[in-house]
Amino acid sequence: MKVLKSTRNSHIEANKRRNLAVVVLLLVLSEFIIALGARITSWLLLAAVLPVLAVPIFLRRYDVWKAGSTGEKSVVRELQGLDDSYYLVSSVVLPGSRGDIDQVLLGASGVFVIETKNYSGKVVCDGDNWYRIKRGTRDAVRTESLSKxxxxxxxxxxxxxxxxTQISLHVNPVLxxxxxxxxxxxxxPTVPVLRPGELAGFIRGFESPFRLGEEQLELLGESIREASAR
Structure with missing residues (x-):
């Protein structure tokens, strides 16, 4: 498999690094204020508490982005078994789009949009309706429709x-x-729902009515990569 764009510079990685940097900055700021307070006034010591109180917020955000990053990387590892007739573009942000696409995979068997979820606990799908039951609870909480x-x-x-490109084809969604x-x-479920170990086999065995040549696949991959890099 040829990787045209990796997850290394994805918005998930950027947010993960950003939140970790904020945590470090808050701790350094708190220590600096404490050092000043020891020599100047006691109210600075109180001010030192505020950055510390904000640390758990950014740590939780860091954990969320880290989980997303780990999930996307595990999918990429599973796809490494595909041959070089496949092209992978990760963290795709299309012009005018509000969010990103985790992975776009292009190959002779079709074009796939892969959405990765790193959820734990019980996840229930009923058509396009999705619910989560987190570990330690019994209540089903309706979530955004992952299939939609x-x-x-x-x-x-x-x-x-x-x-x-003026190419008309079907793009296959996969969770x-x-x-x-x-x-x-x-x-x-209205879309294929897989575990990582099932993904490569599903891709290889998929039969698409749209068969693209290698030059077309490379052209599509580069077009998507360039649009996402802007």
Whole structure:
């Protein structure tokens, strides 16, 4: 598999680094204020507490982004078994889009939009309705429709491909759950829902009515990469 854009410079990695940097900055600021307070006034000592109180907030954000990063990297590792007729573009941000696409995979078997979820606990799917039951609880909490999300991303990519290359094709949405402690309860999902170990086999065995040549695949991959880099 040829990687045209990796996860290294993705917005997830950027947010992970940013939140960790804020944590370090807050701790350094607190220590600096304490050092000043020891020589000047006691109110500075009180001011030193405020940065420390903010640390857990940014640590939680860091953990969320780190989990997302870990999930995307695990999917990339699973796809490494594909041969060089496949092209991978990670962390794709299309022009005019509000969010990013975790991975776009292009190959002779089709074009795929892959959405990665690093959820733990029980996840219930009923068509396009999705619910989470976190570990230690019994209450099902309805979440944003994960299938609608990945289908929306696939539709945006299909329009982008048509507008930029005049190639009309179907883009296949795929959901991948990577956390080892997730329990999936699926009832008529509207998109393929897979675990990481199933992904490469699913891609290889997929039969698309749209067969693209190597030059077309490389052209599409470069167009998506360049658009995402702007």
């Amino acid at each position: 999300q990945v289908k929306r991303n696939a539709s945006q990519l299909r329009r982008f491909i048509h507008d930029t 991948v759950f990577v956390h080892p402690a997730v329990h999936l309860e699926l009832n008529n």
